[in-house]
Amino acid sequence: MKLIGSYTSPFVRKISVILLEKGITFEFINEMPYNAENGVGKYNPLGKVPALVTGEGECWYDSPIIAQYIELLDIAPAMVPREPKAALHTRQLEALADGIMDAGLVIVRELARPVAQQSPEELLRQREKVTRGLDALDGFVADGTLKAEELNLATIAVACAVGYLNFRRLSPGWCAERPHLVKLVETLFQRDSFARTEPPKA
Ligand SMILES: N[C@@H](CCC(=O)N[C@@H](CS)C(=O)NCC(=O)O)C(=O)O
CATH class of the missing domain: 3.40.30.10 (Glutaredoxin)
Structure with missing residues (x-):
């Protein structure tokens, strides 16, 4: 493969x-x-x-x-529940995390343009997506929808999204008021799979 x-x-x-x-x-x-x-x-x-x-x-x-x-391929551990509606919930959380990655990517691309060509409106729009997305994720950890000790497609996607924000320094203060999300990503970051896939230092 x-x-x-x-x-x-x-x-x-x-x-x-x-x-x-x-x-x-x-x-x-x-x-x-x-x-x-x-x-x-x-x-x-x-x-x-x-x-x-x-x-x-x-x-x-x-x-x-x-x-x-x-x-x-049916190789353990399963990353998505078998029950269809539970699976859809997991995939929706993946979509939310992916959307934060998409917004982060647009911000990085926008900031790479000459300052005079950057659109402050577009940067703000994308930053709002990141902020609302992180708030929603923190709430999902707080109410138990996402669990720090569970390894699945949703928690992996969330940790990758936050890892990207950290790597690109897009949202430096994100952890200040999102203690639940901090706990989740710190738990995931301790795994060997995350250590081995850390983005290269610039
Ligand atoms: N929805 C896609 C997004 C993938 C994506 O945007 N990848 C970026 C790199 S992080 C890319 O290849 N961009 C190249 C381009 O947009 O031309 C996925 O989940 O795979």
Whole structure:
């Protein structure tokens, strides 16, 4: 199995963590999707990472689909509950975490533009998504919807989203008033799978 990805992508990290936790061996093909010369389009017409190529040559994207494909392999530990509605709840939490990653990515891209071309309105819009998303996640940990001691697709996605904000220093004070979320991500960050997929220091 080959995972096409970059070491800084939180979506790729989510998939890497799942594969490591399940003990599935894979080859990592490092591609930089934002570089002019990159081979990502061979695997995903949208030119985005991650993509997963199976031993049979099937190619899967994007990260929620890859996560679903991996669950089909039925290798423990299960990352999604079997009961359909509970599974949908888990996937919705994944979508929320992925949305925070998307907003973070837009902020990083916007800040990479010359200052005169940056849109303060767009930056604010995206920052509000991050803030509301983090508030919602903190509430979900507080009410027990998300549990720090549970390893599943939702908790992994949440830790990857927060890990990305930390890595890009996008929301430096996020932990000040979100103690429940802090506990969840600190628990996840202690796992070997997270240590092994930490984004490279700049
Ligand atoms: N919804 C996609 C998002 C993936 C994504 O945005 N990946 C970024 C890297 S973090 C990318 O490859 N961007 C390249 C581009 O947008 O051209 C997923 O979950 O896989």
